[in-house]
Amino acid sequence: MRPNHSGIGASRHRAIAGLLACAAAALIAPASPLHADEAPPFRLCADPTNLPFSSDSPSKPGFYVEIGQALAQALGRPIAYDWYKSYFGKRTVRVTLLGKQCDAMIGLPRSEDFMGPAVIFSNTFAKEGYALVAAKGQAPGGIDGLKGKRVAVQFASTPQNLLASRDDIQKVTVLSPEEGMQALDQGRADVAFIWGPVAGWLNKTSYNDRYQIALTEGEGLSWDAAIGFAKTSTELRDRVDAVLPQLQSTIGELAVKYGLPSGAPVRFDGMAVETTTGTGTGAGVAQVANVVATETKGDATAPGTEAAGAGKEIFNGTCAHCHGPDAIQSERKIDLRLLRHRYGDEMRDKFWTTVHEGRPTKGMPAWKEVFTDDQFDSIYSFLLTVQSESND
Ligand code: HEC
Incomplete structure (x- = not known):
């Protein structure tokens, strides 16, 4: 479905996408018969080749694009597209949304950490x-x-991190959701714990709906998807928020259409969840396993886990010879998987002071001259993925 993207392939596609974008911008679909003439188009940024989320094929536009169409209609504006083929990461957001090429981007992770306050x-x-x-x-x-x-x-x-320490679960490592589905299909695995949107789409398009797919919930496992705007677009954002409730049932139907799992998520309590407070619209939220096309386009990682991946690399390069590879360490005193257990809400603060200042008398060097705060953040993201709740 989604071949692995090499950087080369992506940039080649990007050049093509530039051409597509010009062509597509001219195609403004008529929407509300009322004020469509005067109303400025609702300009959506989307990737032309990212099903189940978005595609420039009119017969199969994708989950986000159809949500965009429904939104435009509810706003009484025609829709226009800015197709931009790339990893759906911060750079894309900077070029397209913040570059004012479009008004909205559907499916961003609703988190201040994601380019706030610019978005x-x-x-x-x-x-x-x-x-x-x-x-x-x-x-x-x-x-x-x-x-x-x-x-x-x-x-x-x-x-993979979550199950790493469980000897009673046999891991079958795969490189993509596609491969995970194949492992199931070929009887090499009993369960696949993989990126939901792609799994759902493949189940629908290649496996005859044979599998049951349940979204999971827990630190780094799932998050809230929202529509992103440039920070100057508060008025548009407020209007979108005003019409969103009436679109929830349409969004639910679209989720089914594109194979995105519905139903209550499976909770992983082994993982402390600290990022799910104060978001969401409550009962109206469609519980679909899917939605954000991430930096890696649905391969391996979610937005938070991209940072975690970078952090893991730094960790294993620099910290691991004292704290253990992947932070696996049997000596409790320096077992960083116990940070949450040890410090609870103070965890982040403790981490921050300790890595900045070190504990020179105890053998922990100071690192503030060595790494940037972004790098410390990414190390922290990685450590979040390995926290253990157990006391033994
Ligand atoms: C030369 C060995 C060494 C290296 C390298 C090292 N540490 Fe440490 N670190 C320690 C020791 C020893 C302690 C425990 C100090 C104490 O007893 O209070 C510690 C403590 C910590 C703590 C506090 C743990 C707690 O429970 O209070 C954090 C967080 C930490 N290290 C992070 C890191 C990070 C991140 C890196 C890599 C950038 C790193 N360390 C590299 C030796 C090291």
């Missing part, structure tokens, strides 16, 4: 993330349901 968000319209995929009727209800099973996990993903 502002609508209310949450869906949940997205990793999902558990299994034959119908065999869905594991949580981490204990995975005991004794062979579980396909994507390399360097949150699920």
Whole structure:
């Protein structure tokens, strides 16, 4: 479905996308018969080749594009597209949305950490993330349901980290959601714990809906998807928020159409969740496993886990010879998987002071001259993915 993207392929596509964008900008679909003439178009930034989220094919526009169409209609404005083919990361947002090429970008992670305050968000319209995929009727209800099973996990993903320390679960490492689905299909795995949107789309388009797919919930496993705007667009954002509630049932139907799993997410309580406060619109939120096309386009990682990947690299390069590779360390005193257990809400502060100042008398060097705050952030993101709740 989604071939792995090499940087070369992506930039070649980007050049083509530039041409497409020009062509597409001319195609402004008529919307509301009323004021469509005067109303400025609702300009949507989207990737032309990123199903199930978006595509420039009119017969299969994708989840985000159809949400955009419904929104434009509700706003009484025609829709226009700015197709931009790339990793859907901060750079894309900077070029397109903040570069004023479009008014809105659907499916950004609703988090201040994501380019705030330059980017502002609508209310949450869906949940997205990793999902558990299994034959119908065999869905594991949580981490204990995975005991004794062979579980396909994507390399360097949150699920892989989450299951790393469980000897009672056999991991089958795969490089992509596609490969995870194949492992299931070929009987090499009993369950796949992989990127939900792609799993759902493949299930629908290549596997005859044979599998049951459940969104998961927990640190780094899922997050809220919203519509992003440049910070100067508060008025448009408020109007979008005003019409979003009436679109929730349409959004739910679209989720089904594109194979995005619905239903209550499976909670992984082994992982502390600290980022889910104060977001969402409550009951109206469609619980779909999917939604944000991330830096890696649905391969391995979510927005937070991209940073975690970079942090892991720094960690393993610099910190691991004292704290253990991947922070796996049997000596409790320097076992950084216990930071949350040890400090709870103070965890971040403790981390920050300790890495900046060190504890020179105790053998922990100071690192503030060595790394930037962004790098410390990414190390912290990585450490968040390995926190253990256990006391032993
Ligand atoms: C030369 C060995 C060494 C290296 C390299 C090292 N540390 Fe440490 N670190 C320690 C020791 C020893 C302690 C425990 C100090 C104490 O007893 O209070 C520690 C403590 C910590 C703590 C506090 C743990 C707690 O529970 O209070 C954090 C956080 C930490 N290190 C992060 C890092 C990071 C991040 C790196 C890499 C950038 C790193 N360390 C590299 C030796 C090291």
